[in-house]
Amino acid sequence: MPQEALVQEEDLGLLVDLYELTMIQAYWAEGMNERATFSLFFRSLPQGRNYMLACGQQHVARLVTQLRFGERQIDKLRSLNLFEEGFLEWLAGFRFSGDIHAVQEGTPVFPQEPLLEVEAPIAEAQLLESLVMNYVHLETVLASKASRLVNAAQGRGVVDFGMRRMHGIDAAVRGVRAYHVAGLTGTSNVLGSVTHGLSAQGTMAHSYVQAHGKEDDALLAFARHYPGTTLLVDTYDTVAAVKRLIERMAEDSSLDIGAIRLDSGDLEYLAKTCRHLLDEAGHQDIKIIASGGLNEHSIRELVVNEAPIDGFGVGTSLGASSDSPCLELAYKLTEYAGEPRLKHSPGKHSLPGRKQIYREQEADGSYRCDHLTLRDEQAPGTALLQPIVLQGDFQEAAMASPDAAREASLDSVSRLPPELRSLVETRTYHVTISDRLHACRRLAESRLGLPPDD
Template sequence: MVHEKDLALLVDLYELAMAQAYWAEGMHDTAVFSLFFRELPKNRNFVLACGQQHVATVIETLKFSREHIKRLEGLDRFQPEFLEWLGKFRFSGHIRAVPEGTPLFPQEPLLEIEAPIAEAQILESLVMNYVHLESVLASKAVRVRLAAGERPVVDFGMRRMHGVDAAHRSVRAFRLAGLAGTSNVLAGLDYGLTVSGTMAHSFVQAYPDEMDAFKVYARLYPGTTLLVDTYDTRRAVRRIADWLKRDSGARVSAIRLDSGDLEAEARDCRAILDEAGLQDVRIMASGGLDEYRISRLVAAGVPIDGFGVGTAIGASNDAPALELAYKLTEYGGLPRMKNSSGKQSFPGGKQVFRQYDRDGRMKGDVIGGREEVFDGDPLLRPVMKHGVVLVSAVDSLDQQVEYAAASIRSLPAAYLALEPAEPFPVVISAYLRALQADALKRIRG
């Protein structure tokens, strides 16, 4: 398990090797690195950017301890003078980032880092890891939430996530995406998302009669949700309905279906509950759900009141990776760019201007140079100056959740659908295109 005090060593080797080369060559000029993606993941109409402000708080305290330096000495790759420099490392640069929960499109920077080149280079993998995980999971979770409409979605994904760090940080992304709760106790408490859960089949199996299990659970947790599909779903619900009619003190708020034909079982269970006068007992569903299954259930009018989703959001199993790029766009005041086939980038520091129609719907973005001005709201905002987080510029998590919800609502309807929409209108400014041409001319001599 990675401890926060050790995050300075969470680098790829080449980042330290390049930092030493910059140091050895006296290359201490200011660089600008931009974090962006070139293409949307499969079936995504936007990426919900998450983690880009969060990581600034990590960078602020990043340092190489004596133990870190000693371990690096053991690699026999670094000069003692460089390791001495590394031991004094504190990030001294600036970071501009879009707000947490901002819908973004290809080529739009999630953040830009401006710092002495070695400092900015060392941060590459750490920054990408933080932003990648949270953005990928938030982008999947928001699709599931949109498919469910007004029905709540609860995160059940911890057990199938790729490590405990992902299981913890994912809940922050899920809250920004609009999920209603999580089964993850630690992360739910840490990130202010309602902790929610029912029971496992093992609890029912541990009792000689499933009704004994149900009654014990309802007595211990009044208003609980009972998992009813361990043996025979319909029989279990009939028995629960008969018990609740006879025992006026028993309180059960919902039943949960976790397998089988969810549509048929939900309809039959709803009929059984309604016939018993238990219209207030809701039906929750889980078990291999994703946005497509949920959408079909909702469209068919199946009487399911909420969903628990695990693997689909925990692993973003249809599109688990976002091809993030962390590219040098300026060094020593001169534009820099990559020009390899299919991976050409735009040089220079940037700003993204988001434009809206009269109804407050997003209608297009302009990516311009850092000093350019266009109509619309500039998305990249300073979150760190001279290595210090600007507390007044970083919203609280509650504010970030509100911003994310408003931003998602402002998307045109086509981009909220599960089907791929036409590419969102993103214009690259004439200045950036000219800067790219000039940079290419200089590179080619």
């Protein structure tokens, strides 16, 4: 069969684990169609993270409202010889009819807090499990990594160079959306840029320099092709290349060079040396960009040591989130037919009921703590979970634009206690659980004959 490069939107209904379909058929056969609530959350932070930046949940909510099973998809399911014709007919008429409440994209979140909750007839809600988890997992992991890089850069721009080492082309494109929300200033990924509105940025590869007989010829030719461009100066001898470039600019005042890029070697030493050479020659306006195996810790060290670097390009450590590439997201049933439900397995407990998160602030606007409550409770602070889908209809007014999500994200992260934004300190943010939510948990445990989970 010919292989398609990307999952087509019409096939998203098949982006499920098999057990979702077999369970749904069993629900259908048993006539179980009461309303259920499923909560998407994580129980613990990955190592080295003080918060996660929620991303992808509003994006996938829109897709959920468009989910369909066409004739071709039904034929593919029929070929598995697992499903009754009546059930396949039910799938052919599938339309999501429920509600989804979600936090705004770019919101810092903590253990046990729902990134979203789905409320719908149980078969509809169950069908969404893997699709929702995939979208939210990828974009949350990448946005969280990008947020750390933005914190480390302390106002200097950070550009995504990670496409070539990401885990698949779908991830490379969707990642750019997460980077935009988290506050990156650009991406080298052209498709990601034009799809998600993040500035396309780039320079040249070493091969361009190598292909020319002389390094100077390559740099000058590129500068004439692209006025204001960034030139890669480390193919052979960085300092020597910058010195010759300064000489050429003295000979030709029409040359317009926006920046030089350092991609190897001792970046602090080279940045300080090149900055001195450029400033001494009157080129204070030419910026210095650094790349080459960078992560948030090496960027922080360069910033702390006052390396005169104006921006950073980050590849592998960003695109693969190499220090912490996964988040143990869970999508758990918390209510069915009006009764609280929970999971009680050791180390995998869940909280029952439909929930809300209230974020309380100090007088100066910084975040004090969160209150995790049942949905119909009131608590100090701002309610974070808001309806994004109602009765199957996507609420366009509730969806922030990419730029608005970016601004809200940067503002929210800036309001976290400084220790939580640190790359070297670990601190637990205080999340209270309301008395009514505790009581709901005890009620669910008693109905199941389980010992209290204290």
